[in-house]
């Protein structure tokens with residue numbers, strides 16, 4: 414009897430399971446049919462999986478190829494692609510203003526709300542409500558203004574000196590010792606360096622100084638270096654979950670992406686630790702170096718305070734987490750990419766070196782100001798690199814507000830997430846001639862491209878979105894240009910650079926090696942192939958990350974007397 418009653422229990426459980434599965438199956442089929450055939454965005458093309466579920470985006474966020482995938486989708490489906498049930502990507506740079514401009518009928522997408530879930534409060538970047546955001550932005554813009562720029566200038570100079578000492582460029586006496594007397598070519602060059610890694614240390618230490626009043630010392634010690642790879646993992650974790658916040662309710666994120674979530678935990682604890690140090694220093698008036706965070710603590714109005722007027726730790730931690738990555742990873746990626754492009758285009762590098770070396774008599778003169786601003790080729794090289802390899806390469810989602818959004822012949826109803834992927838906009842063939850070519854000439858006013866045709870500067874500028882645009886564009890843009898122009902000009906003034914041979918790039922032990930017998934990479938570099946290789950190796954962690962290039966440095970050739978009216982640089986001995 415007992416056995417039979419068990420049997421009945423099993424049967425009942427089985428039937429219930431069957432009913433559940435069938436109901437779920439029917440629900441899923443109905444949902445898929447709705448999303449593919451009846452949904453208001455049903456007429457827009459895109460991958461089937463993307464049109465029916467956001468797991469498509471989660472997959473690409475975890476894989477780290479979000480921007481490459483969007484670029485591929487546009488090449489298959491055209492300018493407007495539906496890549497999520499409610500998500501539209503538009504490749505046409507003409508859509509930038511209607512989506513991101515000051516009068517756009519959009520707000521930041523709910524995508525950004527996951528940040529609050531993990532950090533307990535929104536940061537300036539992730540605040541969705543327009544009025545709240547305007548208030549926060551006003552404060553942060555003020556704090557990142559002239560005074561911070563001056564502090565940043567000092568931080569750049571101090572850390573740049575430490576950065577140079579990490580390059581391993583042989584000194585005159587080391588060269589002489591290794592050679593007897595003359596300077597053989599091999600002995601003059603430093604061991605190969607992963608420039609992306611070293612620049613990450615540099616910009617991370619600069620941001621530590623500016624934002625938290627403390628040098629994180631990654632240039633000189635191993636202690637905090639793990640943060641350089643952990644923070645982007647955390648940002649990638651946020652990116653993955655943001656596409657499907659529903660998974661947070663089921664706590665699936667830790668099961669599905671344990672590594673990214675561990676990165677996110679460390680990202681949070683690092684932001685918390687830095688914030689708490691600043692809070693302690695502020696509380697006992699023991700501030701050794703003023704910083705953006707300390708100034709935030711001075712703010713007495715409501716943004717960073719609770720209803721009782723107390724400082725809100727979670728509001729500060731979330732702002733700290735934004736500042737740590739917003740200004741460091743982006744700038745180091747931009748600089749590493751610029752060096753990659755310059756080394757693959759030796760004539761451009763040579764033209765840039767001439768501009769910088771002719772403009773400045775001494776490296777210490779290279780500082781923000783009129784003389785540096787006059788180096789228009791320097792700025793053009795940086796802008797061209799930001800175009801070709803934008804550090805934030807993907808799509809910044811905006812939610813369409815009630816009333817909808819008309820872009821060209823397309824209408825998007827309220828609630829749709831829309832955006833223009835930066836990488837794709839920057840490679841638009843209708844605006845950028847030879848879009849895969851590194852051609853800084855196109856950015857000079859009235860300048861000619863390398864093909865000799867005049868570039869239409871205004872249309873290029875209106876398609877340029879590396880810093881986004883409108884009321885949610887990058888607040889740190891001026892600071893970023895200040896850092897990038899100063900660092901690049903100093904590097905080019907002080908050193909000659911060359912790409913290390915591929916054998917070295919493939920060697921894991923490369924960093925510690927003092928062997929200088931390195932050969933120049935083949936002179937017949939296929940620039941576009943190198944670029945495509947770098948693009949496909951790039952991982953989109955909101956900010957893009959890619960190793961290298963591996964670069965060797967040597968001191969620049971000695972200058973002739975600048976008054977002799979001849980060329981001011983010469984080959985041969987070292988300065």
Ligand code: HEM
Pocket residue numbers: 537538539550553557735736739740741743744747804805809878879880881884885886887888889890892893
């Ligand atoms: C080459 C360097 C940089 C690039 C390419 C860059 C790019 C961007 C982009 C694309 C956004 C918009 C993000 C979005 O819509 O979600 C942004 C926002 C932001 N960036 Fe940057 N950034 C750079 C450097 C910096 C620096 C040095 C700082 C200084 C701390 C900074 C601080 C910020 C802040 C606070 C925001 C949020 C602004 C807001 O939502 O109102 N960035 N950045």
